[in-house]
Amino acid sequence: MAEASLDASEDYMRSTYNEYVERRNTLIDGLNRIEGVYAPIPMGGLSIRWLSCQSMIAINSANGI
Secondary structure: OHHHHHHOOHHHHHHHHHHHHHHHHHHHHHHHOOOOOEOOOOOOOOOOOOOEOHHHOOOOOOOOO
16 A cells, blocks of 8 residues: 555645545544543644543542542
8 A cells, every 4th residue: 555655646645635634623523522522633643542531530539439
């Protein structure tokens, strides 16, 4: 696959990149609409690695119970 990308046109590479960015942003926007969920936009990639649901977890005591 990497070798095939060497022969791909710049227009193809750009449109493929834009498609992935649009999909990523749609997913992140949807996740961030859920109350208590925070998914930051990754600064250097297309994958979502850090997803916080911390505010959705109820902690009633120091032991977390």
